[in-house]
Amino acid sequence: SAVISQKPSRDICQRGTSLTIQCQVDSQVTMMFWYRQQPGQSLTLIATANQGSEATYESGFVIDKFPISRPNLTFSTLTVSNMSPEDSSIYLCSLGQGAEAFFGQGTRLTVV
Amino acid sequence: DAKTTQPPSMDCAEGRAANLPCNHSTISGNEYVYWYRQIHSQGPQYIIHGLKNNETNEMASLIITEDRKSSTLILPHATLRDTAVYYCIVRVGGKTSYDKVIFGPGTSLSVIP
Numbered sequence: 001s002a003v004i005s006q007k008p009s010r011d012i013c014q015r016g017t018s019l020t021i022q023c024q025v026d027s028q029v030t031m032m033f034w035y036r037q038q039p040g041q042s043l044t045l046i047a048t049a050n051q052g053s054e055a056t057y058e059s060g061f062v063i064d065k066f067p068i069s070r071p072n073l074t075f076s077t078l079t080v081s082n083m084s085p086e087d088s089s090i091y092l093c094s095l096g097q098g099a100e101a102f103f104g105q106g107t108r109l110t111v112v
Numbered sequence: 113d114a115k116t117t118q119p120p121s122m123d124c125a126e127g128r129a130a131n132l133p134c135n136h137s138t139i140s141g142n143e144y145v146y147w148y149r150q151i152h153s154q155g156p157q158y159i160i161h162g163l164k165n166n167e168t169n170e171m172a173s174l175i176i177t178e179d180r181k182s183s184t185l186i187l188p189h190a191t192l193r194d195t196a197v198y199y200c201i202v203r204v205g206g207k208t209s210y211d212k213v214i215f216g217p218g219t220s221l222s223v224i225p
Binding site for chain 2: 004031042044048094100101103
């Protein structure tokens with residue numbers, strides 16, 4: 001199975017600033033996904049990131065707020081822009097490989 | 113993706129079988145039933161998936177009804193480490209295709225000593 005490294009594991013940020021979360025995979029994968037998990041809630045898909053094309057965002061998420069980069073088949077970043085306390089969540093990257101989905105351990109973000 | 117319905121919470125005694133139900137009455141012919149779990153403060157973990165036949169692996173068994181409208185995940189001998197939120201998901205799957213995973217609220221399973 002694929003190994004996913006996500007950085008940072010946690011951070012505390014000031015409102016109005018931006019944070020970029022990195023996701024590194026130990027093998028080449030076509031499709032990567034970013035999720036948000038708000039406190040006490042299930043995971044919500046933010047966007048799908050394919051290498052060489054713009055990310056596809058789910059309803060309720062926009063590129064200006066959550067810009068995503070996918071420069072190669074092993075790496076992706078998610079930026080949470082102009083943060084507010086409502087952005088305090090766990091952000092997870094995921095990849096598809098064969099029939100399975102694999103998930104990173106997440107980035108726990110607290111906005112103060 | 114088809115919607116699934118799961119009970120919000122369940123308890124199970126340690127050492128007993130945990131049977132987690134899932135309804136997916138609108139499942140399409142090319143959609144598989146997948147189960148994931150999320151232990152507190154960790155990323156979701158794949159458990160098992162199936163199309164129409166019952167499946168078993170080292171973690172669990174998956175029983176899918178003949179009409180495919182419901183399924184049950186069975187943890188044969190639950191331990192305290194199985195306490196987690198369990199997600200039942202239907203999606204286009206199989207080894208040659210990949211579809212995004214959309215999570216519902218899941219079932220919070222508590223294994224009690």
